[in-house]
Amino acid sequence: MDIRIDIDRLKNDLEELGRIGRDAHGGVSRPSFSPADLEARRWLRKRIEDAGLCYRQDGAGNQFGRLECAAKTVMAGSHIDTVPNGGMFDGAAGVLAALEAARRIVEEKVPLAKALEVASFTDEEGNLVGDFLGSRAFMGRLDENEVRTGKTSFGMPFADVLKKTEFTVASILAAHKDRPELDAYLELHIEQGPVLEDEGVPIGIVEKISGKHYRQCAFVGESGHAGTTPLELRHDAFLGLADFALKATQHVATKHYGSMLTVGRAALHPGSFSVIPGRADFTLEFRSAAPDDLAAIEREVFALAEDVASTRGLKFVSRVVDTTTPVAVAPRLLDLLEEECRSLGYGSMRITSGAGHDAQILAGACDSGMIFIPSPDGVSHSPGERVNWDDLEKGANLLLRALLKLAA
Numbered sequence: 001m002d003i004r005i006d007i008d009r010l011k012n013d014l015e016e017l018g019r020i021g022r023d024a025h026g027g028v029s030r031p032s033f034s035p036a037d038l039e040a041r042r043w044l045r046k047r048i049e050d051a052g053l054c055y056r057q058d059g060a061g062n063q064f065g066r067l068e069c070a071a072k073t074v075m076a077g078s079h080i081d082t083v084p085n086g087g088m089f090d091g092a093a094g095v096l097a098a099l100e101a102a103r104r105i106v107e108e109k110v111p112l113a114k115a116l117e118v119a120s121f122t123d124e125e126g127n128l129v130g131d132f133l134g135s136r137a138f139m140g141r142l143d144e145n146e147v148r149t150g151k152t153s154f155g156m157p158f159a160d161v162l163k164k165t166e167f168t169v170a171s172i173l174a175a176h177k178d179r180p181e182l183d184a185y186l187e188l189h190i191e192q193g194p195v196l197e198d199e200g201v202p203i204g205i206v207e208k209i210s211g212k213h214y215r216q217c218a219f220v221g222e223s224g225h226a227g228t229t230p231l232e233l234r235h236d237a238f239l240g241l242a243d244f245a246l247k248a249t250q251h252v253a254t255k256h257y258g259s260m261l262t263v264g265r266a267a268l269h270p271g272s273f274s275v276i277p278g279r280a281d282f283t284l285e286f287r288s289a290a291p292d293d294l295a296a297i298e299r300e301v302f303a304l305a306e307d308v309a310s311t312r313g314l315k316f317v318s319r320v321v322d323t324t325t326p327v328a329v330a331p332r333l334l335d336l337l338e339e340e341c342r343s344l345g346y347g348s349m350r351i352t353s354g355a356g357h358d359a360q361i362l363a364g365a366c367d368s369g370m371i372f373i374p375s376p377d378g379v380s381h382s383p384g385e386r387v388n389w390d391d392l393e394k395g396a397n398l399l400l401r402a403l404l405k406l407a408a
């Protein structure tokens, strides 16, 4: 059946949602459970109900719009929370494209053989307690201690944030009990990188989603007087970090092409003009789309760190903060999306997602796939985040077609 989405209505939805949580710097600040997010949730609920879908919400605040059927569920969605001062398309494009697709199916009264559900997952951005709170809760993959004692990225105990909502630690931990049996999950998302625009291709079919390791690390040396301690007698923790960061980046760039390594934050102690740094704390993040690669990077990079530490008379310490596993998208979804692109006459290419997405978490329950549309200039997590409406229309039409095939 050849039905298409209504891009004007989808554009209008995105613009309306994009005004909720609009901040003074022209971006959108709508972290989960903030007043702006609670307003956005009410707005989304209304849009879901107006579309003729059956609204439900689970104990983690994940919101759903369902077209009921006794068989397994085909799900499509993303998230509507944002990073502070983020953009209006990251996540929202996926939720509202899925809503538009379901709305068209309702309007055309297309008979489906499976249930269809639109999903919006809580706190994909990890402002509360680690990334993917909502989809991890949905999957029953949350660590109870993390939820009970976690601190938000704004420094507030998560338990205090919850008090301002209808949710509790217990309701979050029980959210997965409401999960329907899933057949497949699809997520449309902006690419958040420059590849599709560079290639001049409107659709990216995600083949792999990178996994990542977050580590909090430190080199520990000895503080000393910066005027009286000769250079050759120092145990300078900063130099250890600098040496390590260069060598580790070089190693990944040459031995694991396509993988990433980043030192995103560093703090020197005691941190003064005239004192040799006795300790350098830093975050270390590495990503890869291949599980073996991720394990190899960890092994090799930590060997490098030990090597640097022993050469410079330092100690290297590290602890795990978070890890996600790389996901390979099921061939049946890749084939389906490619076939539908061909029949719609849209150019497409396979692409690896360097960023994590709810689709990666859902892959633990069913075949899970993603459709990327170009991010002009590769800009994301910023007020400058944009889409070309033409591309969004293509992406949403592809999503609609794929959902129709999956649920037929």
Ligand SMILES: [Zn+2]
Binding pocket: 079, 090, 091, 124, 189
């Ligand atoms: Zn996102």
